[in-house]
Amino acid sequence: MPQRYPWIALALAIGAGQAQADTIQVTIDKLVFSPAVVDAKVGDTIVWVNKDAFAHTATIKGGWEVMIPPKKSASLTLKTAETADYFCRFHPNMKGRLVVVSP
């Protein structure tokens, strides 16, 4: 029914408005990303809170890198739906994963 379409469009628009972007915290303590695996959606922001006295990075091989200074935080807003394994470039034994879906 043609006259229903505007309602659907409106409903979708409201729905999209309700898919609010979240801020998700990942703590770094004694060279461990916690939680190690984060489920998120495009538009969410990841905040890495570094409790260590050491600088770390969250690095995707061949992709983005976030520098996380000692005792500081750093954030990244997710733009792509992807499953991304990241690591710390300074301490490659530190590993984490982001599972990012479309909202």
Added chain:
Amino acid sequence: MLIRSTATLAALFLFGAASQVQAADKPTDPEIAHIAYTAGVLDVEAAKQALKKSKNKEVIDFAKDMVRDHEAVNVQALDLVKKLKVTPEDNATSKALTKAAAEERAKLAKLKGAAFDKAYVDNEVAYHKQVNGALETLLIPSASNAELKGLLETGLKIFQGHEQHAEHVAGMLK
């Protein structure tokens, strides 16, 4: 290679010392604190030599990381020994490490350019491997104070990270 031989010699000292202490008595907490602190200082000294001599960005960045991390670990170590009222005690293992590092520095001082870079990074891989071995098999199991043990465990994670980082840089220099 000569580089390897120094590291191996130091490893022999360490593990030689290790087998002796296990046969006799384990290192004490003051000795362990001294060994851990010394291992960090020696890596900072090696890095400072690299910062003076190297022109390679990867090597310079790596050396800067070593200085930053090991100085941070040692600040924590000093804070802890103060808190615990422990005076770090010099010992055979610390002396062996210091002697081997001095020999390595003298050898690296004679090298230039790519030869220096390769020798420095290869030695960093070997050195971190050796210290990790000592931490895992001797220092952590021997530490009696829980906070000291905890700091050594964090130190081991840092050193394992450095070992992988050094291996990555070594791979890039090939």
